[in-house]
Amino acid sequence: MQLADFKCLKCGQLQEDLPIGGTYNCSCGNTMKRVFGFSKPPEFIPGYYENFEDKPIYIESKDQFKREAKKRNLEQVH
């Protein structure tokens, strides 16, 4: 089962390691949005990233990371 981090963009509460595909409501009533990279170090490390799709994809630069995220409509937390 793939897990991801979800964050409430209203009050900032973070829920880590929830199954991807679910809808999660924050205690404030807002819907939590899937985020990634929250617990990773701020400097970019090339490698396989698992949060984009069912299969890990190889990302070699921070710019590519951002592009892939944008393509998939994901929020970047940093």
Ligand SMILES: [Zn+2]
């Ligand atoms: Zn909230």
